[in-house]
Amino acid sequence: MLPLGEAEVLSPGEHITCVAWGAQVHTMARACERAAAEGVSCEVIDLQTIAPWDMHTIRDSVLKTGRLMVTHEAPLTAGFAGEIAATIQKECFLSLEAPIARVCGADTPFPLAFEKIYLPDEFKVYDAIKKTVAF
Numbered sequence: 286m287l288p289l290g291e292a293e294v295l296s297p298g299e300h301i302t303c304v305a306w307g308a309q310v311h312t313m314a315r316a317c318e319r320a321a322a323e324g325v326s327c328e329v330i331d332l333q334t335i336a337p338w339d340m341h342t343i344r345d346s347v348l349k350t351g352r353l354m355v356t357h358e359a360p361l362t363a364g365f366a367g368e369i370a371a372t373i374q375k376e377c378f379l380s381l382e383a384p385i386a387r388v389c390g391a392d393t394p395f396p397l398a399f400e401k402i403y404l405p406d407e408f409k410v411y412d413a414i415k416k417t418v419a420f
Contacts, residue, residue, distance in 0.1 A: 290337035298328035301352040306332040316410035351382035361389040383420035
């Protein structure tokens with residue numbers, strides 16, 4: 286049983302905080318492994334629940350890394366990554382070293398036949414990690 290409102294830090298890191306939940310955690314973890322092979326240390330966080338959500342764990346991580354990337358399968362517009370980004374921007378504004386990255390589904394109806402194109406994959410997440418760290 287998962288505790289409500291408690292995120293899990295799956296891997297500590299120094300360069301960027303990476304947050305996901307649900308199936309997207311596995312995609313994010315693969316992208317973080319790819320980034321680690323290039324010397325980018327990702328703090329990997331599984332949010333686990335979004336109502337309530339663990340702002341404190343993410344905030345503390347971003348205060349350490351200075352960067353945040355959030356990924357989920359829902360569309361970018363009105364997706365929960367926007368809530369996380371707004372809250373963390375408010376809490377960590379002076380510590381942020383790059384804009385907060387969001388890697389989400391497209392702002393279109395979900396296309397069952399083109400799911401692979403629509404959903405964020407390992408390469409889209411990896412690209413966001415690289416761009417955010419290099420900012």
